[in-house]
Amino acid sequence: MNSMEQCNERGELLLKIARQAIQQALHVPADPLALDNEQIWLQQPGATFVTLTQHGELRGCIGSLQACDPLLDDVRSNAISAALCDSRFTPLSADELDSVQIEVSLLSGVEAIKFTSEADALTKLRPNVDGVIFEYGAYRSTFLPQVWEKLPTPILFLANLKSKAGLAEDFWDDDIRLSRYTVSKWRETERARKVVYG
Template sequence: MLLDQGNVLLAVGRAAIAQALNLDFQYPVDESASWLQDWGASFVTLTQHHELRGCIGSLEAYRPLVADVRSNAVSAALHDPRFLPLSADEFETIAIEVSILSPTQRIAALNEADAIRQMRPGIDGIVLEYGRYRSTFLPQVWDELEQPQQFLAMLKRKAGLPVDFWAADLKLARYTVSKWRETDGMEDYRHG
């Protein structure tokens, strides 16, 4: 995707949050473009003062990309269970990042060491599934968890599993993302 498309996705996300907060925010976006109507999976991450403020997404494409970004933006702002809902007063203090996910690709691993060898730091987002347990980390999480062993351990913890857990039927999959981020939150919309 192109930079211009990324800017459209950021605007779609911000406009959706503004509408959910009943704020008067106008940013002209033509949502009829064919690429926005293609099915896509996205994650929307909100930060406030460089700290996580919400992150919700879809691992699989099941609706038009524009609808997925809109819904995930509102969910990240208002329904991430780790945070209180975003207030109208906070709207101008958040920065939005939109990540568009590739289809997942299964990692066939004989054991945990084999899985770790196959992980590509800084490139792969990883999905972990074991029975009713499921979690994912976007590739951006490698910035904080640089070692594959640590990345996988924290992914297991996020799923509710012990960090040293391994089972033959544990499933791992990888994906990549194209991502765009507002540099200074609302500042991006005050210029131009």
């Protein structure tokens, strides 16, 4: 098996784990998953985001920025939280489950971005590559790399990051910290629940 096939196989399993976790949380019958002791990678620390979409619109998104828990536990916890605990949405109901598509993003390590000004910071952001963490005192937010699809320029991306954190879009201070990460992501297709890697 080549590395791409292995990556797709792992992604498909993560999607199944996420869906099963949500099914169990909603008391919906779920097919048992065949997990074995040879899948050591699931027991290693991992950081994931689980994103739910419904009819093309966001329905929930919760994740981890630091790889603290075993990957298996992290994706299960974030799947349930995305379905039931995202404060922007009402909790997902069992009746909605068939109309929801799941995407799992596996995060790389986090790297600090060095910059001297807001203009300099904007030149350091890599559209369609970077997930970005914004931090200023108690204010914090992040966008996955997928968000570049809706906010395609660094100016828009950073302005909306500040807004998400609860600050004005034109806010700037020298104590702002930015970090970046990349993701491997897999999503179910709308009809077949088939894995798509991208």
